Amino acid sequence: MDRGVLEGDPHSVIEGMIIGGYAMGAHEGVIYVREEYPLAVARLSEAILQAQRADLLGKDILGSGFAFNISITKGAGAFVCGEETALIASIEGRVGEPRPRPPYPAEKGLWGKPTCINNVETWATVPVIVQRGGAWLSAIGTAKSKGTKVFSLVGNVVNTALIEVPMGTTLADVVNEIGGGVPAGRVCKAVQTGGPSGGCIPAEKLDLPVDYESLAQAGSIMGSGGMIVMDDHTCMVDIAKYFLGFLEDESCGKCFSCRVGTQRMKEIVDRISKGSGSEEDLRLLEDLAWMVGETSMCGLGQSAPNPVLTTLRYFRDEYLAHIRDHRCPAKVCKELITYTIDPVICNGCGACISLCSGSAILGEKNKLHTIEQAKCNKCGSCLETCNFDAVLVN
Ligand SMILES: Cc1cc2nc3c(=O)[nH]c(=O)nc-3n(C[C@H](O)[C@H](O)[C@H](O)COP(=O)(O)O)c2cc1C
Ligand code: SF4
Ligand code: SF4
Ligand code: SF4
Known part of the structure; x- marks a missing residue:
């Protein structure tokens, strides 16, 4: 979303930051953007140049005596660098790791100076709020979540x-x-x-x-x-495993609870997805999730339990099917599914053979094809290829 705003309307962010700088008495603005978003960086750089040429950024903006400039810092794409103290460390050229707060950035932030950190969307909304007024914004949204x-x-x-x-x-x-x-x-x-x-x-x-x-x-x-x-083709155990894998990789490792807790949670969910979990694992998972959320220092660890806790809360039956019945109801978890070919439907067209990554399909042209289970790696190509719905997943 932020990339969309930066690429599509970078001026709105720049204008919001100039207004914010004026309101706060700040003279320096920094936009932190991932290096993997080159178009956003190019459009922002151009928009900053245009604003400088129009005398909307610089030492004496429109003769008002107010000075404000904006620079861009390109981040290498670590998720944790979105956390405000890690972001500051990254801009200063240090390892992008969070630090305990207080002191909060508003008190002691970039280069030790008071720093206000806001999201791209927030800055892009500032000009329109100033233009139309707070009452206009408050009329949109709910009692507590405005706009x-x-x-x-x-x-x-x-x-x-x-x-x-x-x-x-x-x-x-x-x-x-x-x-x-x-x-x-x-x-x-x-x-x-x-x-x-x-x-x-x-x-x-x-x-x-x-x-x-x-x-x-x-x-x-x-x-x-x-x-x-x-x-309905989504397995919620598999989803929890996917997000835990991401968080495990992106944890900076500073807190023991987040570093080891995300690893252990991922191991347990992985075990369950393979049909080797136990009901005791679910209790362990809930305890671990609670511990990681309560004892981690930054938002990454504090919110890391969400994928696990919500899938356990709303889709517990699906975890239990993996554990008790060794069955993946959505037919996603590879270790728990088997591909077979329906002998009545298969017409021997042969389309599946050439795409089988495990060389597991046997059969002559126009004759029934079969799958050698020991060789099947569950890639699913045969299911996608067969135009006659002859491939079954159980
Ligand atoms: C792990 C983590 C990643 C974050 N990533 C981003 C991000 O990519 N972009 C962003 O604007 N804020 C991100 N944030 C939130 C910021 O630290 C900050 O709270 C937010 O930008 C404040 O803006 P707002 O109050 O205007 O919403 C992240 C926070 C955490 C804990
Ligand atoms: S909670 Fe995780 S990501 Fe955040 S500081 Fe601790 S180890 Fe790093
Ligand atoms: S693509 Fe389908 S119909 Fe053709 S050989 Fe394979 S299983 Fe049989
Ligand atoms: S799932 Fe993949 S490996 Fe297994 S039979 Fe089908 S195409 Fe071959």
């Missing part, structure tokens, strides 16, 4: 897009009205909000208004504004 929010709507939804909606819009409206619902033949199972450390909200709760308070009550967060729609 609008940009979301990145992706996943199993017909229209994927960056969208801007008033706070309090229901998840159902976002998924069904704006997103056009899940593709035909599929059913919405959950919506994941908040980015990697967000939570999965089940389809039964799609009437939830999207605002800070409601999301928190449901066990999720607004976070970065990511919104992933998941259909």
Whole structure:
């Protein structure tokens, strides 16, 4: 979302920062942006030059005596560098690791000076609030969450897009009205909000208004504004494993609880996804999740339990199916599924053989094909290739 704003309307962010600098008496602004977003960097750089030429940035802006300039720092893309103290360390050329607060950046931030850190979307909204007034903004949204929010709507939804909606819009409206619902033949199972450390909200709760308070009550967060729609072919144990893997990789390792806790949680969920977990594992997982959330220093560790806790809260049956029945209901977890070919339907067209990455399919042209289970690596190509629905997954 932020990249979209930086690429599409960098002037709004620059204008917001100039107004913020004026209000706070600050003379230096820094935009921290990932190096992997070269178009955003190029458009921002050009917009800063244009603002300088128009006398909107510089030593004496429009003869007002107010000085303000903006520089860009390119970050190498570590997730934790979005945490404010890690971000400051990264700009100063140190390792991007969070530090304990207080002192807060507002007191002692970049180069030891008071520093205000805000999100791209916040800065881009400042000019329009100044122009139209606080009352105008407050009229949009809910009692506590004002204004609008940009979301990145992706996943199993017909229209994927960056969208801007008033706070309090229901998840159902976002998924069904704006997103056009899940593709035909599929059913919405959950919506994941908040980015990697967000939570999965089940389809039964799609009437939830999207605002800070409601999301928190449901066990999720607004976070970065990511919104992933998941259909009935999604395994929630696999999803929890995926996000834990990301968080394990991105943990800076400074706190023992976050460093080791995310690893242990990932190991347990991995074990469950392979059908080797126990019910005791679920209790351990909940204890660990609680401990990691309560004892980690920064937002990454504090929110890392969300994917686990929400999937356990809303999709416990799915964990139990993996544990008790060694079955993955969504037919995703490789260790728990088997590919076979229906002898009645298969017409021996041979399309699956050439794409089989395990050389596991046997059969002559126009004759029944079969799968040698010992060689099958569960890549799923045969299922995707067969035009006759002859490949079965159980
Ligand atoms: C692990 C972690 C990653 C974050 N990543 C980002 C990010 O990519 N972009 C961002 O604007 N804020 C990110 N934040 C939040 C910022 O630290 C900060 O709180 C926020 O930008 C404040 O802006 P706002 O009050 O205007 O929303 C992250 C926080 C944490 C803990
Ligand atoms: S919570 Fe995790 S990411 Fe944050 S400082 Fe501790 S170890 Fe690093
Ligand atoms: S693609 Fe389908 S129908 Fe053709 S050989 Fe393979 S399983 Fe049989
Ligand atoms: S799942 Fe992959 S490896 Fe297994 S039979 Fe099908 S194509 Fe071959």
